[in-house]
Amino acid sequence: MSKQAPGVLSLDSGIECCSPLVAEPLSGSQAGELARVFKAMGDPVRLRLLSLIASHAGGEACVCDLTDVFDLSGPTISHHLKVLREAGLIAGERRGTWVYYRVLPDVLGQLADVLAPTSVRRQSTTKAKATQ
Amino acid sequence: MSKQAPGVLSLDSGIECCSPLVAEPLSGSQAGELARVFKAMGDPVRLRLLSLIASHAGGEACVCDLTDVFDLSGPTISHHLKVLREAGLIAGERRGTWVYYRVLPDVLGQLADVLAPTSVRRQSTTKAKATQ
């Protein structure tokens, strides 16, 4: 149960495409929304979970695969998955005996755009090719 | 004092340009480095501070400007600035009576690239509007 809200990130609250951090001061609510997501990613275990899920073949991973990677109890992994779920980063679906998690589409891209809009990033990251 | 290390983020540990979260599982140390930065950004006050500094005219802001924005004590603002500093996101410099903070260059861009490499981002963001 809980809130596997659609687009939890903030699409609703106006962050989406045009509010890069560096262009203008974040509003209180924007900061609150974003902070919730970054806080969820502010743990090594959760970051690895996210990466494991995102990079897994087929775009989704079974909890059983994830548990083996860490020296942590099942409940702990389950807890971290719940945090990622409630932050709107992943979604889980039960199929038969196993539960599969996948990364929600676009969320990471939108976060990246808030940190540094695409155009800006192209020059600062790859300052050699002045495309675009 | 402290560790205003050069390139704290992780340039050293191999994250920099070619390890997007979604391409392959993060190593333990990569996750640790990244988590430190995301954890620093996982607080609304710190995100707004970061945004205020980044978007301020001249690329830097005096602490006195930042303090007025929040209903928080001076020591608390100072504490948050210290967290951002130790995460390698900002740097402070005293000039006369005032201390000015600025966002370290490229850090946000590199973070963005870890979340979603530039090329991928262009398409996923474009169709974000169609989703939901």
Place this chain on the structure above:
DNA sequence: TCCTTGCTTCGACGACTATCGAGACAGAGG
């Protein structure tokens, strides 16, 4: 020199978090 202002450090306190073991729930298979 002393005083004032700006910022940081220190010490403390309440709130939150990561982790665990025990137990509950959901399917699959006998």
Place this chain on the structure above:
DNA sequence: CCTCTGTCTCGATAGTCGTCGAAGCAAGGA
């Protein structure tokens, strides 16, 4: 029906975090 396996929830505990007031430094001006 029962049992086994995979996952989640609950309750407890140790540790971390955000916040404050008090005190300390640093710089500029009487």
